[in-house]
Amino acid sequence: MAEIAWARTPPRPELVRMVCKALPALGASLRVLARDVLGAEARIDLVATDPDGRLTLVLIGGGDDDLALVALALAQRAWVEARLPDWIQLAPELGLRADGSVRVMLVAPAFSAPAVAAVRAADPEDIDLVRYRCLQDGSDTTILLEADRLAGGRVAPGPAAGPPPGARFRTGLSDADLVLSPAERRGLE
Numbered sequence: 291m292a293e294i295a296w297a298r299t300p301p302r303p304e305l306v307r308m309v310c311k312a313l314p315a316l317g318a319s320l321r322v323l324a325r326d327v328l329g330a331e332a333r334i335d336l337v338a339t340d341p342d343g344r345l346t347l348v349l350i351g352g353g354d355d356d357l358a359l360v361a362l363a364l365a366q367r368a369w370v371e372a373r374l375p376d377w378i379q380l381a382p383e384l385g386l387r388a389d390g391s392v393r394v395m396l397v398a399p400a401f402s403a404p405a406v407a408a409v410r411a412a413d414p415e416d417i418d419l420v421r422y423r424c425l426q427d428g429s430d431t432t433i434l435l436e437a438d439r440l441a442g443g444r445v446a447p448g449p450a451a452g453p454p455p456g457a458r459f460r461t462g463l464s465d466a467d468l469v470l471s472p473a474e475r476r477g478l479e
C-alpha cells in the first residue's frame with residue numbers, strides 16, 4: 291500500500307486542471323466556460339458561471355503572492371464587468387446575468403492576515419478565498435480544496451481548535467486571522 295504524503299505543487303497547467311476538476315468538492319455548482327483567458331494584462335485561470343448565470347473568475351496563486359492575487363482579482367473583476375454586456379451579446383446562449391455582477395474565487399495555498407483584511411475592505415460579498423494542498427498517493431497527485439471565506443465575508447466552518455470565540459487582539463484581529471502554522475505558533479509562545 292502506498293504512503294500518503296503532502297506533495298509539491300504541480301506545474302501550473304496541471305494545477306489549473308486539478309483545481310477545475312476539484313471545484314465540485316466545494317459545493318460550487320460552477321460550469322467552466324473558458325481557461326487561460328487574457329484579461330486585464332494578465333491571464334484569468336478559469337471563467338465559470340453558476341446556475342443563476344452569475345460569472346465567476348477563478349484565479350490561482352502560488353506561495354507568497356496572496357496579497358498580489360487580491361489586487362489582481364479586483365483588476366480582473368473590473369475588467370470583466372466592463373466587458374460583460376459585450377460577452378452577453380456575443381454568447382446569449384450562456385445565460386449570463388446582465389446585472390454586471392461578477393464573483394471572484396481566489397485559490398492559493400494560504401492567505402495572510404493582510405490578504406484577508408484586503409478582501410474584507412474591498413468587497414467580501416463577491417470574493418471567495420479557497421486554500422489548496424496537494425496530496426501524493428503513490429504515483430497520483432490529488433488536490434484538496436478548502437473554503438477559507440465564503441461569499442458575504444463569512445468564515446467557512448472549520449475545526450473548533452484555538453482560543454474561545456470572541457478572543458481578539460487589540461488590533462481587532464482574532465487568532466484565526468493570523469493564519470499561523472503550528473510551528474509559527476510555538477515560536478510565539
